[in-house]
Amino acid sequence: MDNKHIVEIRNLVKHFPMGGDHFLALKGISLDFAVGEFTGLVGPSGSGKTTLLNIVGGLDSPSEGQVTVLGHNLAGTSHKQRAELRRLHMGFIFQTYNLLPVYTVYENVEFPLLLNGVPADERKRLVTRAIELVGLSDKLGSRPAQLSGGEGQRVAIARAIVKEPTLVLADEPTANLDAENSHHVMKILVSLNKELSTSFIFATHDEKVMAYLHRILNLVDGKIVKDELVENPELKG
Amino acid sequence: MLTFKLALKNLMGAGTRTWLNVFVTALSFILIILMTGMYQGMDAHAKQVTIDSEIAGGAYWHPLYDPTDPFTLEDAHAVPPPRVVDLVDAGQAVPVLVAQAAIYPNGRIMPVVMKGILPQQDIISLPSAKLAEYDGPSIPVIIGRGMAKRANLNQGDTFTIRWLDASRTYDADEGIVVHIMSTENIKIDFGQIWIPLDRAQAMLSMAGEATYVSYAQNLEPLAETDGWIHRDVGYLTRDMTAMIEAKQPGTNVLFAILLALAAMGIFNSQMLSIFRRHKEIGTLMALGMTRSKVVGLFTTEGGLNAFLALIMAGVLGGPLFYLTATYGIPLPLDYSEMGLIIASRLTPIYPLALFVSTTILVSIIVTIVSYLPSRRIARMKPTEALRGRVS
Numbered sequence: 181m182d183n184k185h186i187v188e189i190r191n192l193v194k195h196f197p198m199g200g201d202h203f204l205a206l207k208g209i210s211l212d213f214a215v216g217e218f219t220g221l222v223g224p225s226g227s228g229k230t231t232l233l234n235i236v237g238g239l240d241s242p243s244e245g246q247v248t249v250l251g252h253n254l255a256g257t258s259h260k261q262r263a264e265l266r267r268l269h270m271g272f273i274f275q276t277y278n279l280l281p282v283y284t285v286y287e288n289v290e291f292p293l294l295l296n297g298v299p300a301d302e303r304k305r306l307v308t309r310a311i312e313l314v315g316l317s318d319k320l321g322s323r324p325a326q327l328s329g330g331e332g333q334r335v336a337i338a339r340a341i342v343k344e345p346t347l348v349l350a351d352e353p354t355a356n357l358d359a360e361n362s363h364h365v366m367k368i369l370v371s372l373n374k375e376l377s378t379s380f381i382f383a384t385h386d387e388k389v390m391a392y393l394h395r396i397l398n399l400v401d402g403k404i405v406k407d408e409l410v411e412n413p414e415l416k417g
Numbered sequence: 418m419l420t421f422k423l424a425l426k427n428l429m430g431a432g433t434r435t436w437l438n439v440f441v442t443a444l445s446f447i448l449i450i451l452m453t454g455m456y457q458g459m460d461a462h463a464k465q466v467t468i469d470s471e472i473a474g475g476a477y478w479h480p481l482y483d484p485t486d487p488f489t490l491e492d493a494h495a496v497p498p499p500r501v502v503d504l505v506d507a508g509q510a511v512p513v514l515v516a517q518a519a520i521y522p523n524g525r526i527m528p529v530v531m532k533g534i535l536p537q538q539d540i541i542s543l544p545s546a547k548l549a550e551y552d553g554p555s556i557p558v559i560i561g562r563g564m565a566k567r568a569n570l571n572q573g574d575t576f577t578i579r580w581l582d583a584s585r586t587y588d589a590d591e592g593i594v595v596h597i598m599s600t601e602n603i604k605i606d607f608g609q610i611w612i613p614l615d616r617a618q619a620m621l622s623m624a625g626e627a628t629y630v631s632y633a634q635n636l637e638p639l640a641e642t643d644g645w646i647h648r649d650v651g652y653l654t655r656d657m658t659a660m661i662e663a664k665q666p667g668t669n670v671l672f673a674i675l676l677a678l679a680a681m682g683i684f685n686s687q688m689l690s691i692f693r694r695h696k697e698i699g700t701l702m703a704l705g706m707t708r709s710k711v712v713g714l715f716t717t718e719g720g721l722n723a724f725l726a727l728i729m730a731g732v733l734g735g736p737l738f739y740l741t742a743t744y745g746i747p748l749p750l751d752y753s754e755m756g757l758i759i760a761s762r763l764t765p766i767y768p769l770a771l772f773v774s775t776t777i778l779v780s781i782i783v784t785i786v787s788y789l790p791s792r793r794i795a796r797m798k799p800t801e802a803l804r805g806r807v808s
Contacts (some may be wrong), residue, residue: 239703239799249746267705274803278700291685294419295705339704 185381186250186347190381193244194231206232207402208245215346220382223399227381230351231400237349238262241244242373250346251271269296271340271378275352277332278324279324279339285311290340291342296343310342311335314368330361337365340355341372347379348372354386366392384408390408420710424717427727434721438686442726442783446631447734449672449775454738454765455746456668460661461766462601464654467541470602472653473511477501477645482515482628487530490517491581492628498643501630509636511538512627514617518580520610521594522568530609531580532616540633543726544604547596548613555593556616561606565597572597578610583622627796679726679779684808687719688788698794699802712791719787723780741765 206228210306213219213236221229234240235247238254239262247254250269254262266272271292279288290308293303311317314334324332333353338350339360346412351367354362370392373380382389428435482493492636497505497512504510511534518531536549544559551557555575560568570576574596579589592610600606618624630645632638638647651658701711745762 188509234800237703239652239803263705264701265705266703270705272700272703274703276696278696278703278803279702281695282427287426292704297419319473362478 185212185233186215187191187381188248189236190244190247191245192232192235192242192247194228194235194240197245205402206235206242209404210245211325211397211404211407213379215379216373217381217395218393219380219395219397220393221399222385222390224385226401227399228402229385229399231388233349233351233381233383237272246388251381256311260369267292268343269346271343271345271348271354272303272338273333273348273350274337275355277292277324277329277336277356279332279335281324284321284323285316285327285338288324289342292339292343298343306342306344307338310414311371313341328361329356330358330364333357333361333365334368337372339366340379343378343396344376345378346363347381350380350382350384350394352386353382354384354389359388362386362388370406389401420717421721422712423431424714424721427714427718428721430573435725438682438722439729441682441726441727442679442723443632443733444787445675445682445736446726446730446779447777449675449679449779450730450734450738450771451741451765452671452675452743453668453771453775454767455763456664456671457502457768457771458763460664464599466663467657468602468634468650470600471541471605471631472637473540473631475638475641475649476629476631476653477510477639478629478648479627480644481645482551482646486732487517490515490530492621493583493628494621496625497630498641498645500639500641500643503675504632504636504639505535505630508538509540510615510630510632511540511795512625512630514614514621514626515620515628516580516617518578518610520568521577521579522570522739523576526751527568528608531578531617532609532611533614533621534611535614540631541667542599543611544596544598547598548611551593551595553593555591556612556620557595558592559592559596559598559611560596560738561603561609562599562604563603563606564609565594567607570597580620580793582620584672588620618778628670642667646731668764676779676782680782683719683722683783684786684790687715687787690715690718691790691793695797695802696738698797699804702799702802706795708795712788713793713796716784719791720784722787723783727776727779738765740766742767 189212190210190386192206192209193204195202197205209232221232223229231240235254236244236249238257240247242255244361250265252261257265278292283291286307290307293306298306311320314337316331316334316338319327319331323337327335333356355364357365366389369380372378382393384390393410395407395409397404476499479493479495481489483489494514501510505512514533516531518529520527520529534543534545536545538545547559548557557576560570565571575591575593576766577589578592579587581587592612618626696709701714702708742765745764747762
C-alpha cells in the first residue's frame, strides 16, 4: 500500500446478473483515497455509489479489476479475512442506522469492541467517550425504538467510530434526517475526522453533506465523471 | 463465550416472542415425558396386575396343560408331585384345578372355565377366602365384575352349573354368587368362575388333583418336579411382553410426533428469525462477524431456546409429574370392556432414564433444527441481507 493511500482502486468493474443479461454498475473505475480524507461519492440513484462503497468495505466483491484496502487486495481475500478487515479497521454508517434492536444505546456502541475482544475497562472508557462525542450520554439505557431518527444515527456514528477505525464508510447517513439533525451529524463526523484522522467515504446525494466534503467524486452511470477537491466553508467553521 | 452471551441477550431482548417459543417447546417436552411415562406406567401396571392376581412367583403345570387349548383340560389333572404338595402344605403354593363347564344364568347358557382354588391362600391376589364364608348347600362361586355384567348376575344370585367329571359323565348343581370381585385382570374375570378346590375335586371326581400349582413370589423353583413343567414369570408373561413389544412402534410414532412438534416449533421460529432479522444479519457481517459466527449465534439461540424450554418444563412439569406419579390419572373409560388390563387410575412411571434420554434426544434434534435454517445465513451476501433480500 502506498503510505498516503488507504484505498487504491484500479479498473474496477462490477456487474450484476439481471434476467439473462448483466447490469453494469461500475465501469472501469480507477482512483485512490488518501489517509484522513473526507470524501463523498456523489451522484443520482443507480449511479453506483453504494456498490463502490460496498466493494471498498468488502461487503461485495469486484467482477473485474483490483481493489486494495489498507494494503489488502480484496480479490485475494476470503470472506473471513474481509470480515476481519472490517472488524479491526472499518466502521459503517447506514442510511437506516441498522442498530441492533434488542440492545441499549450503550450495548450497541459496545458491540464492535466485544467482537474485537477489548477488555472491559477499556471498553467502558471507549464507549463512554464515543457516546459523549455524539452527545447521547443521557440515553445510555435507551433502546433504538425509543430514540428519534437523529439520535439513532448518532448512535450508529458512535458505534462506527468507537474502535477508532482507520476508515469509516457512510451510506447516505443523512437521508432520513431533517436539516438540523443532518448538520449536527456532519459536524460530529468532521470533528472526528480532525481529532482521530479517521478517513471517511460517503455515498450521498444530499447537498447538506456535500457542504462538508473536501473531495467530491461525481459518479454517473458507473463512471467517475468529476473528481474535485473543494474548499468548503463548513469545514473551516 | 461471546456467542453465548450475545445469543442470551438476543433471546431475552426478544421478550414475549422468546417466551412463547420457549413455552411451546416446554409443552412438547412435558407431553413427551408424560405420554411416555403413561405408556410405561400402563405396561408396568398390566404386568404387575397379572403377576399379583394370576402368576405370583411362577407355576408348576401338569404336563398336558395348555391354557390355549381347552380340550387339554379333560386330561390335564393329577395329584401334584410330593415336593409341590409340600409347598402347598407350607402355605407357599396354591393348587388350581381347571375344567370346562357351562353355566345357565337367567336361562341362558354360557361356556366357562371353572377353577377350583384353595380358599385359604394368599399366594395370588384373589378374594378366595370369600368362598369359605359360605356354608349353604349350593356351590359357592366367585366371579369378576366383568363376568357378572355379561351374565347379568348379582351377589346372592343362583344359577345352574354343568360339568363333565373324570369318568366323562355330565353332572349339574346349583351355584351361588358369594362374591363379585373387582379385578383389573380380565384373564381371571371374563368367562371364569372360581369355586373351592375341595368342591371342584369332589364334583370332578379328581380327589387331591390339580391342573397347575402357583407358588409364592421370591421362591426358588424346585429342581425335581416329577414331570410337571416349571413355568417362570418370564414365560407366563410372554404374551404380555409380546403385546408391549408390538405396541412399541406405536409408542415410538407418538414419541416421534411429539418430538417433531417440538422440533417444528424451533425450526419455525428459527426460519422466522432469519427472515425477520436479515438486516440484523447484514449489520453483524458489516461490523465484522464472520458468516460462521453468525450461523453459530443463531444456532446457539435455538439451543438456548431448548435449554430454557427444559428449565420451564422442569418448573411447570415437575409438579405435574410428581402429582401424576403419586396419585395417578383417573381414566374416563372402563377399558376392561375392550379386553385391556388398564387401571382405573393410571399411574405413569418416570424413570430417570426417560428424562435423560428425552433431554439428550431433544437437545440433539433442537441443535440440528436450529442449525439447518441458520445455514441459509452462510449463503447470504451481506449486501443483500442489508437490503433486506433473503435468498
